[in-house]
Amino acid sequence: xxxxTRSGACCLALLIAAQAGWAADRRVPEDxxxxxxxxxxxxxxxxxxxxxxxxxENVTLRSNVDVRGVETARVLLTAASNQRPVVTIENxxxxxxxxxxxxxxxxxxVVTGSDNVTIANNVFRGAADIAVRTxxxxxVDIDNNVFFDNDVAITRGSADTLxxxxxxxxxDNSISGLADFGDNNINVTFNCFFLNGTSNxxxxxxxxxxxxxxxxxxxxxxxxxxxxxxxxxxxxTDGIDGTVADAGAYGxxxxxxxxxxxxKPVAADxxxxxxxxxxxxxxxxxxxxxxxxxxxxxxxxxxxxxNTPGPPFNGTxxxxxxxxxxxxxxNVTTFRLAxxxxxxxxxxxxxxxxALPRDGAIVLSWTASNNAAGYRVLYGIGAVxxxxxxxxxxxxxxVTGLVNGTAYRFxxxxxxxxxxxxxxxxxxxxxxxxxxxxxxxxxxxxxxxxDGPRSNELVAIPSATIPVPDLPDEGCFIATAAYRSDSxxxxxxxxxxxxxxxxxxxxxxxxxxxYYRVSPALSRGLDExxxxxxxxxxxxxxxxxxxxLLVASSAxxxxxxxxxxxxxxxxxxxxxxxxxxxxxx
Amino acid sequence: MSAVxxxxxxxxxxxxxxxxxxxxNAQMGGAPFGQxxxxxxxxxxxxxxxxxxxxxxxEFYGEKDTGxxxxxxxxxxxxxxxxxxxxxxxxDRGVGILAEQGVPGGGVVYSLMPLHLQVTMRGQFKPDQLFxxxxxxxxxxxxxxxxxxxxxxRTGWSDTGSFGRVGIELYLNRLDPGAAGGGLSDxxxxxxxxxxxxxxxxxxxxxxxxxxxxxxxxxxxxxxRAIEQRGAARSSAPR
Numbered sequence: 027x028x029x030x031t032r033s034g035a036c037c038l039a040l041l042i043a044a045q046a047g048w049a050a051d052r053r054v055p056e057d058x059x060x061x062x063x064x065x066x067x068x069x070x071x072x073x074x075x076x077x078x079x080x081x082x083e084n085v086t087l088r089s090n091v092d093v094r095g096v097e098t099a100r101v102l103l104t105a106a107s108n109q110r111p112v113v114t115i116e117n118x119x120x121x122x123x124x125x126x127x128x129x130x131x132x133x134x135x136v137v138t139g140s141d142n143v144t145i146a147n148n149v150f151r152g153a154a155d156i157a158v159r160t161x162x163x164x165x166v167d168i169d170n171n172v173f174f175d176n177d178v179a180i181t182r183g184s185a186d187t188l189x190x191x192x193x194x195x196x197x198d199n200s201i202s203g204l205a206d207f208g209d210n211n212i213n214v215t216f217n218c219f220f221l222n223g224t225s226n227x228x229x230x231x232x233x234x235x236x237x238x239x240x241x242x243x244x245x246x247x248x249x250x251x252x253x254x255x256x257x258x259x260x261x262x263t264d265g266i267d268g269t270v271a272d273a274g275a276y277g278x279x280x281x282x283x284x285x286x287x288x289x290k291p292v293a294a295d296x297x298x299x300x301x302x303x304x305x306x307x308x309x310x311x312x313x314x315x316x317x318x319x320x321x322x323x324x325x326x327x328x329x330x331x332x333n334t335p336g337p338p339f340n341g342t343x344x345x346x347x348x349x350x351x352x353x354x355x356x357n358v359t360t361f362r363l364a365x366x367x368x369x370x371x372x373x374x375x376x377x378x379x380x381a382l383p384r385d386g387a388i389v390l391s392w393t394a395s396n397n398a399a400g401y402r403v404l405y406g407i408g409a410v411x412x413x414x415x416x417x418x419x420x421x422x423x424x425v426t427g428l429v430n431g432t433a434y435r436f437x438x439x440x441x442x443x444x445x446x447x448x449x450x451x452x453x454x455x456x457x458x459x460x461x462x463x464x465x466x467x468x469x470x471x472x473x474x475x476x477d478g479p480r481s482n483e484l485v486a487i488p489s490a491t492i493p494v495p496d497l498p499d500e501g502c503f504i505a506t507a508a509y510r511s512d513s514x515x516x517x518x519x520x521x522x523x524x525x526x527x528x529x530x531x532x533x534x535x536x537x538x539x540x541y542y543r544v545s546p547a548l549s550r551g552l553d554e555x556x557x558x559x560x561x562x563x564x565x566x567x568x569x570x571x572x573x574x575l576l577v578a579s580s581a582x583x584x585x586x587x588x589x590x591x592x593x594x595x596x597x598x599x600x601x602x603x604x605x606x607x608x609x610x611x
Numbered sequence: 612m613s614a615v616x617x618x619x620x621x622x623x624x625x626x627x628x629x630x631x632x633x634x635x636n637a638q639m640g641g642a643p644f645g646q647x648x649x650x651x652x653x654x655x656x657x658x659x660x661x662x663x664x665x666x667x668x669x670e671f672y673g674e675k676d677t678g679x680x681x682x683x684x685x686x687x688x689x690x691x692x693x694x695x696x697x698x699x700x701x702x703d704r705g706v707g708i709l710a711e712q713g714v715p716g717g718g719v720v721y722s723l724m725p726l727h728l729q730v731t732m733r734g735q736f737k738p739d740q741l742f743x744x745x746x747x748x749x750x751x752x753x754x755x756x757x758x759x760x761x762x763x764x765r766t767g768w769s770d771t772g773s774f775g776r777v778g779i780e781l782y783l784n785r786l787d788p789g790a791a792g793g794g795l796s797d798x799x800x801x802x803x804x805x806x807x808x809x810x811x812x813x814x815x816x817x818x819x820x821x822x823x824x825x826x827x828x829x830x831x832x833x834x835x836r837a838i839e840q841r842g843a844a845r846s847s848a849p850r
């Protein structure tokens with residue numbers, strides 16, 4: 027008996043230890059492709075951590091498993107099916123749902139029969155029905171969320187649902203109760219309301235009314251700008267800056283501290299202005315008040331690397347070797363990487379894989395080379411380097427202007443140039459200097475270009491393609507028949523007009539298709555009735571003249587012509603009117 | 612003999628059998644169903660496979676046959692005689708012949724739009740006949756378009772050729788009167804048929820035969836007004 031008891035206790039201890047030891051972060055999508063897959067694999071005590079991205083799922087949470095996004099603004103969750111809630115919390119205990127943006131759901135979160143549920147620091151945007159609904163039997167804390175543009179933000183079944191430190195903006199209804207519970211004021215406190223329903227739809231105590239001044243709702247960036255009515259409007263202390271808590275998704279203890287990253291910066295070659303190799307970087311500012319504060323602003327950090335894509339961005343040569351990456355550049359939105367020490371990268375030779383004959387052309391394709399800033403295609407008859415053409419970073423090119431039936435030699439080589447990969451992050455003004463994720467990388471090649479190693483050579487002979495069956499082109503039917511030559515000047519003008527003015531839009535293409543359907547029969551008629559040709563040429567004359575003006579004249583000439591025509595029309599119109607008046611008097 | 616031609620012959624035999632059956636059915640005077648219609652319009656939509664007569668089509672376009680769709684309209688003078696037009700369409704992507712090398716190469720997109728003018732004889736002997744065999748004859752001209760990689764497109768019309776078709780229709784109103792008639796006994800669509808059809812057309816251009824054999828399935832809708840019948844049901848067999 028003693029043995030049995032000891033064994034049981036031992037097993038229990040092992041089980042608890044195992045549970046504690048196995049409690050882990052289950053990452054989506056690194057470890058699991060879907061949130062639900064991570065939830066299904068989770069055990070009590072685990073956390074499901076969701077990386078930034080767009081997720082389309084209906085998830086069912088589990089007891090004692092927290093679900094958190096890495097960045098509230100960039101973890102976007104939509105419903106796979108609007109027949110069910112995006113998040114279902116049913117008969118659970120000890121659940122945290124935090125740092126997620128639920129977008130355009132019918133019903134975002136439904137809680138039934140659950141205890142100790144916390145819904146914190148999320149954004150609920152665009153729910154067609156109810157963003158968060160709790161029932162009579164549930165005990166839920168709804169803290170520090172943003173409810174924006176929902177039909178109903180929260181519907182609750184009892185006062186056991188505590189509503190605190192949230193922002194309600196642009197909802198048709200902010201808070202409502204289920205059938206048997208109509209008190210919308212009890213346990214509703216420190217919330218911020220603005221433009222809900224026909225007024226502000228305010229409930230509870232210690233509330234604020236005013237514009238939250240979100241940074242960019244279209245990008246789901248619900249950080250607050252300086253001057254927001256919801257700054258320091260919450261209860262308790264902010265985890266981000268340690269001051270009185272803000273209302274909304276970026277206040278309180280569960281707030282994610284990462285500023286919203288800046289979009290891809292623009293990199294421009296500033297060597298001419300600087301007198302030495304330099305790159306000017308420009309980016310859009312972050313408008314959140316912890317970054318753009320007029321008294322104590324945050325700042326930005328520039329990352330760069332030379333000839334190697336980041337991350338890591340391990341450049342060291344900016345500022346003549348004194349500004350290693352990353353560089354804290356302060357509260358600016360442009361920065362010059364000056365005095366760069368350009369080094370041309372090394373590369374491997376491309377493999378010229380095919381040279382396919384076409385009419386007066388050869389289509390080349392090759393394998394990519396490392397670090398190529400572009401390619402140079404070499405070709406010639408006697409020697410491969412008789413001619414060359416530079417092309418962008420690609421692996422295929424068509425060499426045109428060749429003579430059919432002549433054998434040409436081809437080769438390709440990479441063009442090498444010092445290439446800089448740059449990115450920017452945002453730093454807030456807090457003591458911890460919270461840093462955003464990297465912006466998308468801007469790539470720029472500057473300085474002299476050199477030739478990399480040459481590919482193998484291929485020989486090819488350009489050749490026209492004879493389609494099967496070999497049918498004649500009846501061409502510009504009516505005009506050709508009227509002018510008796512496919513290369514008559516009016517025919518060429520009309521063909522140019524077709525290519526430049528008609529084939530460039532859908533209506534023009536439809537007209538050309540219709541023309542090609544009916545004109546062969548008409549042209550056959552012209553072939554059989556030579557006298558009609560003169561008539562058709564007279565009819566076509568004005569059309570050819572207009573086409574010639576459009577295809578052959580400069581923009582200025584077209585403008586002058588347009589003014590002349592407009593003037594003539596106006597004068598003619600006045601003349602007609604005066605004639606009418608004169609006739610009546 | 613090509614596979615399509617074999618299929619064509621099978622369809623002709625099947626049509627002859629059904630025609631015989633339908634004739635027998637008409638002579639026996641089956642249960643009355645539906646009413647004869649006044650002269651009016653019919654439209655058809657069909658799709659299937661077409662095997663061009665072109666030699667080496669498979670070599671240059673991958674398969675010996677290709678997808679084919681068509682639409683037609685006709686005026687029904689009698690239940691057994693109508694005249695109209697049909698427009699078809701096929702498009703296939705393949706290669707041509709390199710002139711210098713004499714080997715296949717260079718991308719080609721080949722499109723063909725045959726236009727048929729035709730008369731059709733239908734073996735319809737009573738309004739509610741379940742299977743209706745038919746055949747049609749006519750003339751054809753085909754519009755072609757060849758989009759050759761890095762070269763000017765080639766377009767034109769074939770010479771006038773001949774067209775023939777034979778098939779058998781299944782009268783859908785018999786199977787589902789409400790749905791097949793569109794539920795509109797007083798509406799525009801009076802009769803609906805599902806049919807299987809074999810076609811052959813010939814359209815030459817400078818010694819190249821652009822025509823071919825096709826097997827298609829389609830739907831036929833007839834319009835018109837029902838003829839009021841006096842007394843007992845009258846036979847609507849062709850007179």
